[in-house]
Amino acid sequence: MTMNTPLNWNIRSSALVAVTVSLFLAGCGKKEADSSSGSEGTSSKKTVEIRVKGSDTMVQLATGWAEAYRKVKPNVFVNANGGGTGTGFAALQNNTCDICDASREIKREETEKTKSVTGNDVKEFVVAYDALAVYANPANPIKEISVEELREIWAEGGTITTWEQINPAFTGKITLFGRQNNSGTYDYFREHVCGKKDGKQREFRGGISEMNGSSEVVENVGKTTSGLGYSGMGYKTPNVNWLKVSNKKGEPGVEPGAEVARSGKYPIARKLYLYTAGEPIGEVKAYIDWILSPAGQKIVEQEGFVPLK
Amino acid sequence: MAIPTPAAPPANPFAPSEFERRKARAAARNQWIMFFFCAVLVVPLVAILVDIFAKAAPVLSLHYLWDNPVNKGKAGGLWAPLAGTFYLVIGSLLFVAPIGICAAIYLNEYAREGWLNRIISITVTSLAGVPSIVHGLFGVGAFVLVMLPAINRVVADPNDRTTRWEAGLLTASLTIAVMNLPVVITSAREALGAVPQTFREACWNLGATRWQTIRTIVLPNSFSGILTGIILVVSRAAGETAPILFTGATYFKFVADSGWEKLFPYSIGEAFMAMSMHLYIISNQISQMPDVMKFGSAAVLIGLILFINSFAIALRVWLRGRKRW
Amino acid sequence: MSEPVNTSARKKFNLLDSIEKPTEWFIRLCGWSSIIGIVAIFLFIFKEAAPMVPKLDWVYFFTSSRWIPNPGPGNPAHFGALALLVGTFTTTFIGLIIAVPVGLGAAVYISEFAKGKVKETLKIVIELLAAIPSIVWGFIGLMVLGPLLKDIFTASPGSWWGHVMVALHLASAETGAAQGTNLLTGGVILALMSVPLIVSLSEDALRAVPDSFREAALALGANPWETVRRVLFPAARNGLLAACMLGMGRAVGETMAVLLATGHNNRIPHALTDPVRTLTATIAAEMGEAVQFGEHYRVLFILGIVLFVITCGINIASDLIVKGVKKANQA
Numbered sequence: 001m002t003m004n005t006p007l008n009w010n011i012r013s014s015a016l017v018a019v020t021v022s023l024f025l026a027g028c029g030k031k032e033a034d035s036s037s038g039s040e041g042t043s044s045k046k047t048v049e050i051r052v053k054g055s056d057t058m059v060q061l062a063t064g065w066a067e068a069y070r071k072v073k074p075n076v077f078v079n080a081n082g083g084g085t086g087t088g089f090a091a092l093q094n095n096t097c098d099i100c101d102a103s104r105e106i107k108r109e110e111t112e113k114t115k116s117v118t119g120n121d122v123k124e125f126v127v128a129y130d131a132l133a134v135y136a137n138p139a140n141p142i143k144e145i146s147v148e149e150l151r152e153i154w155a156e157g158g159t160i161t162t163w164e165q166i167n168p169a170f171t172g173k174i175t176l177f178g179r180q181n182n183s184g185t186y187d188y189f190r191e192h193v194c195g196k197k198d199g200k201q202r203e204f205r206g207g208i209s210e211m212n213g214s215s216e217v218v219e220n221v222g223k224t225t226s227g228l229g230y231s232g233m234g235y236k237t238p239n240v241n242w243l244k245v246s247n248k249k250g251e252p253g254v255e256p257g258a259e260v261a262r263s264g265k266y267p268i269a270r271k272l273y274l275y276t277a278g279e280p281i282g283e284v285k286a287y288i289d290w291i292l293s294p295a296g297q298k299i300v301e302q303e304g305f306v307p308l309k
Numbered sequence: 310m311a312i313p314t315p316a317a318p319p320a321n322p323f324a325p326s327e328f329e330r331r332k333a334r335a336a337a338r339n340q341w342i343m344f345f346f347c348a349v350l351v352v353p354l355v356a357i358l359v360d361i362f363a364k365a366a367p368v369l370s371l372h373y374l375w376d377n378p379v380n381k382g383k384a385g386g387l388w389a390p391l392a393g394t395f396y397l398v399i400g401s402l403l404f405v406a407p408i409g410i411c412a413a414i415y416l417n418e419y420a421r422e423g424w425l426n427r428i429i430s431i432t433v434t435s436l437a438g439v440p441s442i443v444h445g446l447f448g449v450g451a452f453v454l455v456m457l458p459a460i461n462r463v464v465a466d467p468n469d470r471t472t473r474w475e476a477g478l479l480t481a482s483l484t485i486a487v488m489n490l491p492v493v494i495t496s497a498r499e500a501l502g503a504v505p506q507t508f509r510e511a512c513w514n515l516g517a518t519r520w521q522t523i524r525t526i527v528l529p530n531s532f533s534g535i536l537t538g539i540i541l542v543v544s545r546a547a548g549e550t551a552p553i554l555f556t557g558a559t560y561f562k563f564v565a566d567s568g569w570e571k572l573f574p575y576s577i578g579e580a581f582m583a584m585s586m587h588l589y590i591i592s593n594q595i596s597q598m599p600d601v602m603k604f605g606s607a608a609v610l611i612g613l614i615l616f617i618n619s620f621a622i623a624l625r626v627w628l629r630g631r632k633r634w
Numbered sequence: 635m636s637e638p639v640n641t642s643a644r645k646k647f648n649l650l651d652s653i654e655k656p657t658e659w660f661i662r663l664c665g666w667s668s669i670i671g672i673v674a675i676f677l678f679i680f681k682e683a684a685p686m687v688p689k690l691d692w693v694y695f696f697t698s699s700r701w702i703p704n705p706g707p708g709n710p711a712h713f714g715a716l717a718l719l720v721g722t723f724t725t726t727f728i729g730l731i732i733a734v735p736v737g738l739g740a741a742v743y744i745s746e747f748a749k750g751k752v753k754e755t756l757k758i759v760i761e762l763l764a765a766i767p768s769i770v771w772g773f774i775g776l777m778v779l780g781p782l783l784k785d786i787f788t789a790s791p792g793s794w795w796g797h798v799m800v801a802l803h804l805a806s807a808e809t810g811a812a813q814g815t816n817l818l819t820g821g822v823i824l825a826l827m828s829v830p831l832i833v834s835l836s837e838d839a840l841r842a843v844p845d846s847f848r849e850a851a852l853a854l855g856a857n858p859w860e861t862v863r864r865v866l867f868p869a870a871r872n873g874l875l876a877a878c879m880l881g882m883g884r885a886v887g888e889t890m891a892v893l894l895a896t897g898h899n900n901r902i903p904h905a906l907t908d909p910v911r912t913l914t915a916t917i918a919a920e921m922g923e924a925v926q927f928g929e930h931y932r933v934l935f936i937l938g939i940v941l942f943v944i945t946c947g948i949n950i951a952s953d954l955i956v957k958g959v960k961k962a963n964q965a
Binding site: 407 | 654668763772
């Protein structure tokens with residue numbers, strides 16, 4: 001009967017409340033430490049957070065930069081997230097990110113919307129090149145393909161659905177792996193491969209598996225003998241082959257690589273961008289400068305993309 | 310003289326006929342089929358779990374639990390997601406336990422019969438059946454889009470972006486709390502209902518008010534059942550992914566590697582890492598993620614959930630043995 | 635002569651008693667919490683979806699499988715959710731085909747035939763099965779079950795197994811299943827997830843049948859299996875049906891498991907091993923990508939409403955069915 005007297009109950013419950021409140025205050029305390037530093041603070045002792053959002057193609061590159069930059073400036077925390085190029089632009093507009101990664105150029109309506117919402121012009125930085133590789137399974141003997149054939153494979157109403165239509169050496173239905181529909185890679189591939197019909201952009205055909213992320217495409221192609229997919233050239237693994245791409249059927253194909261991506265000889269090469277709303281200042285400017293410097297470009301090369309020089 | 314041969318024994322009138330023997334064979338066969346169904350359920354599952362733990366074995370160690378993920382999770386440990394899950398569970402418990410227990414008290418003590426009880430029972434069942442992604446959508450619509458701006462108007466300085474609260478521990482805890490509310494209400498209700506009515510009547514006869522009865526007799530005696538319900542909620546909160554996908558969990562966030570900040574890495578208004586989100590992302594969205602890390606993460610999550618649930622079951626069995634009525 | 639004794643003892647001040655009134659108000663408020671919760675869920679989701687509701691072509695939504703939320707420049711967006719609805723229902727159907735017999739069988743075994751330690755162990759195992767989180771089930775589907783099923787359903791070109799598979803609609807191509815993450819894997823995982831729920835609810839339903847039924851059947855000479863088949867199943871029919879419906883509700887609403895295990899392919903499946911996509915997986919996969927407050931975003935909330943209506947309907951139906959049981963057993 002000593003358990004439930006009012007005095008013991010009071011002591012126990014107030015002790016519990018005190019412990020809980022102190023735990024939460026400890027958590028809140030860290031927030032105040034962060035909030036005492038501004039993002040433009042020149043004093044390098046306070047912690048600064050830079051938020052980067054956008055392209056899934058670039059998310060591994062962005063995390064590579066973030067981790068390397070921690071060693072350069074230990075007080076700067078760069079949070080890199082994916083979500084697709086389109087979400088990155090939206091985040092730039094409603095000020096939930098400082099830098100937007102983009103695997104395609106900004107559209108005109110996005111530029112206008114950013115200017116009208118934030119009052120600032122977008123600043124564009126080209127930070128790397130990427131060749132969009134077309135991946136196939138190692139069991140597939142076909143090693144070359146042309147953009148014409150790719151158009152008929154991927155676009156709506158296209159005529160090629162089986163491997164024998166490309167090359168009788170391999171048979172079976174083509175299993176297509178693409179990206180999710182808000183991806184910059186999806187947009188870029190659609191624009192440059194599916195082409196136009198009657199003046200309107202052709203959409204992708206139905207029945208393409210929409211993978212959430214560049215590496216998922218590659219992994220799935222590696223596991224599927226009849227698979228075909230597109231992804232950044234930095235995502236190649238030993239489990240897949242990439243095809244040489246030519247513009248027209250019969251022309252010699254070009255393998256994805258650094259030089260051909262920069263020079264444009266590879267038919268599906270693109271630039272990777274960083275966008276900010278307004279001219280970047282302070283720590284954000286320092287970070288972008290570091291990315292464009294040889295140290296940052298070395299990370300670009302390590303991640304499998306094409307550095308600017 | 311011929312030795313008399315014993316006569317054949319008389320036929321047994323109680324021996325089963327052919328019909329009955331056929332029925333008995335069919336019954337035995339069906340019983341084995343039912344047992345086979347149980348085996349089909351249990352054996353593959355145990356095999357799968359053993360497979361996962363075997364494939365995760367190279368990575369599992371105490372360091373794995375104490376280090377932070379390195380190189381986008383391809384190496385290192387699981388501390389940051391584990392800490393995030395821990396705080397998420399505590400946060401959601403803080404919201405769901407008082408409300409759920411009080412709702413059960415209301416249903417069981419104050420509004421025992423009647424149309425209100427019926428309606429609340431239906432809504433509890435409906436709430437339990439809502440898909441987890443719909444809870445996630447609700448979390449976005451209610452907490453991230455309505456509650457956070459309201460909080461930010463009070464708390465944040467419009468010129469200093471770092472004082473803004475974002476989708477993080479608070480919104481995710483609230484979303485998980487709403488998701489777990491029916492479980493707490495149901496188990497608390499059963500626990501309260503198990504207290505015999507005679508206890509309450511004795512209290513009333515002594516002149517106690519309803520609240521006094523509840524806090525001195527009913528609640529302490531149903532404490533074990535309520536505790537079991539709370540522990541089940543803990544395991545659900547630790548394992549769910551869909552509700553926290555858009556209400557605050559993130560895959561990649563720097564967490565201090567040592568010191569005081571390692572134990573309290575997240576604050577209320579910041580995104581946090583969580584075990585379930587971590588497993589989801591490394592399953593197929595990181596290039597060249599070693600398989601052993603994927604299995605390691607899955608093994609740690611399964612181990613955590615099974616440990617919590619086994620603890621709940623053991624607690625329930627022990628407390629049931631101690632019951633004195 | 636003694637003075638009159640002062641009998642009015644002053645009541646000792648008790649903190650916990652003095653908060654009775656506010657506490658009772660708090661308790662009353664919490665009692666309404668689940669009603670507030672469910673109404674709030676519907677309201678907030680509807681609030682986000684509302685601007686798109688009049689603009690969406692609902693006929694196209696339910697009849698077309700063309701889902702193009704981010705069209706090329708100059709093209710209109712298309713929201714045809716037929717493939718998603720078919721994906722949800724086919725995975726649920728396959729899950730239930732496996733889960734209902736196994737679940738009912740296991741429930742009957744545990745409730746009627748298992749004794750003592752075996753029964754306790756089985757019940758604990760089922761409870762632990764129910765506790766495994768859905769992301770782990772998805773992981774199992776992706777990494778363990780998927781490759782296994784892909785191996786089973788693979789055939790070398792021209793072999794007889796390939797022809798049999800195409801004939802039975804087990805695979806679309808003569809070479810067998812292209813991917814391990816497909817409709818069948820998703821269905822099996824959903825079955826493994828719903829079975830514990832069906833088992834525990836069916837067991838409750840069977841236990842609720844009064845013992846007098848069993849004793850009467852035994853007295854008439856039935857063996858235990860006949861008792862189950864001819865007496866208990868009809869008596870517990872409503873409870874068992876409600877259990878299966880709740881299992882179905884769980885399967886319809888499952889997100890992470892199907893997200894990882896079914897492959898992300900938005901089309902109507904022609905064979906058991908075709909990849910599909912469900913409503914829940916679409917919301918989870920595309921929500922992170924949708925531009926906030928855009929059309930795509932609002933249509934995802936509309937998908938949420940569709941899901942909510944379906945699962946609420948299933949739950950209310952099963953609740954009404956069980957209510958019939960209570961009335962019948964009181965009669």
